[in-house]
Amino acid sequence: MKKLHKLIVISYLRPFVATFFIVSFILLMLFLFKYIDELVGKGLEWYTILQLLGYNFAVNVPLALPLAILLASIMTFGNLGEQYELVAIKASGISLSRAMVPLVFVMVLLSIAAFYFSNIIMPHSFLKMGALLYDVRQKKAAFSIPEGVFYNDLDGYSIRAEKKDADGKTLYGLMIYDHTQGNGNMNVVLAKKGEMYKSDDDRYLVLNLYEGVRYSENPGENGYNDRQRQVRIRFKEYGLKFDLSGFNLSRTKEELFKDHYQMLNVRQLLVKEDSIQNLIATKQQNLNAYVEPTFLIFRPHANYKKIIPEKDLKWKNKDVLMNFPAVDRLQVVDDAINSMRNVKSYLTSAKDESTAQFEILRKHMVEFHRKFTLSFACIVLFFIGAPMGAIVRKGGLGLPVVISILFFLVFHVLSIGGEKFARQGKLEPYQGMWVATLVLVPIGIFLTYKAASDSALFDIEKYQRFFIKLFSKKQNQ
Structure with missing residues (x-):
C-alpha cells in the first residue's frame, strides 16, 4: 500500500x-x-x-x-x-x-x-x-527630448531642439519657453547649443546653454499694457536647472493603503466589520435623535392627551390653519416648510451615507x-x-x-x-x-x-x- x-x-x-x-x-x-x-x-x-x-x-x-x-x-x-x-x-x-x-x-x-x-x-x-x-x-515617462518637437513633460517649461547628437546629451538649435511665472509665453530662451547632465542624486537636470539670447516681456507699471516693456539679454553661456523628481520612482508609504479590505487578514476584517457596524448604529441613533423632535409619530411612548377641537380649543373651522390669526398664518406655513426641507435634506444625506457604509461593509x-x-x-x-x-x-x-x-x-x-x-x-x-x-x-x-x-x-x-x-x-x- x-x-x-x-x-x-x-x-x-x-x-x-x-x-x-x-x-x-x-x-x-x-x-x-x-x-x-x-x-x-x-x-x-x-x-x-x-x-x-x-x-x-x-x-x-x-x-x-x-x-x-x-x-x-x-x-x-x-x-x-x-x-x-x-x-x-x-x-x-x-x-x-x-x-x-x-x-x-x-x-x-x-x-x-x-x-x-x-x-x-x-x-x-x-x-x-x-x-x-x-x-x-x-x-512620468523616461526623460528624452525628441528632435523638432516641443517637449512639455518638464513642469513649467516647453523645450524644442532642432537636432541632437547620438549620445542624447548635446542639443542644437534650442528654443525654451519658461512658463514658471504663469503669465504665458513671456519668457523665451534661444540658444545655438546646449549640453545637459544630471546631478549626482538624479534629482535635477542641468542644461548649459551656449551662444544665445533671452527675451522677457513685462507688463507696464499700470498693468493695462501687457507688452509695454521687453528685456533682451545676450549670453555666451547660461545655465538652467530642472526638477526631475517626477521622473524618478518615488515610493509612497504603504500605510496609506493598508486599510483597504483586500489587504486585511481574517482578524483585521472582523475588527473592521465591527467598527463599521458600530458606525452605522451610531448614525442611525443620530438620525432618530434629529427626526424625533419634528414628528410626533416617532414618539409613540409619549403621553399625549387627545384633543377635541370643538370642546377643548373651541375651533370654529375644521381647517387648522384658518383658526390662527391671519398675521401668523404665513409664519406657521413657512416654519412647517422649512422644517420639512431640513428633514428631507438630512434624510437624503443620511441615506447616501448609509448606502456607502453598507457597501463597504459588504465588501469586507x-x-x-x-x-x-x-x-x-x-x-x-x-x-x-x-x-x-x-x-x-x-x-x-x-x-x-x-x-x-x-x-x-x-x-x-x-x-x-x-x-x-x-x-x-x-x-x-x-x-x-x-x-x-x-x-x-x-x-x-x-x-x-x-x-x-x-x-x-x-x-x-x-x-x-x-x-x-x-x-x-x-x-x-
Missing part, C-alpha cells in the same frame, strides 16, 4: 506543479497586457518590474490553484485508467476510494496552505503590489468569506476531477483539459456572479461567496459515487447502443 500511495501521489504532483505554473504564467501575461501602457517607456529598473510580477503571481493564486487541482486530478486518474492501472488496483482488492486516500490527505494539506496563503500572504502581496503599481502610474464580509471558500473549493474540485478522470479514462492534455476548463468555467462564473450579487446587496455575502462551491458539492458526490461503482457514465458506445435499440423498436412498430 505504501508503494501504491507513493506512486499515486507522485503521479499527481507532476501534472499539478506543471499546470499550476502554466496557468500562473498565462495570468501574468494577462496582467502585462493590461498594464503594458503603464510600464513601457518609463525607464523602470528590471528588478522593479520583476518585483511587480512577483506580487501579481501571488495575487493570482486563487485562480491558478483550483484550476491546477482540477486538471491534475483528471489527468492523474485518467492516465491510470487509460493504462489499465486502475483495473490492476481494483483487481488487487483496493477500491477507488481507498486509492484516493493519499491524495485526500494531500488536498487537506493544500487547503490548509491555501487558507494560510489567503489570510497572510495575499493581503501582504496586495499591499505591496497596490503601492508599487500606484507609484509606477505616478511616474465578501473578503472574509473568500479566505475560506478557496480552501474548500480545492477539496470540492478534487472530488470532481479525480472521479471524472477515473470515469473517462483518458490522460494527456486532450479531453482532460476540455473537461477541466468546462467545470472551472462553471465554478468561476458562479463565483463572479455570486460575488457581484453579494456586493450589490442582492444576496447575503455568505450566500454569494459560497454558492459556487455548494453547487459543485452535489456534482462531486454524484461523480464519486459513479466512479466507485464503475459506472459507464461517459461511455459513448453505451449511449449509441441505447439509441440504436430505441430507434429499431420504433421501426418495428
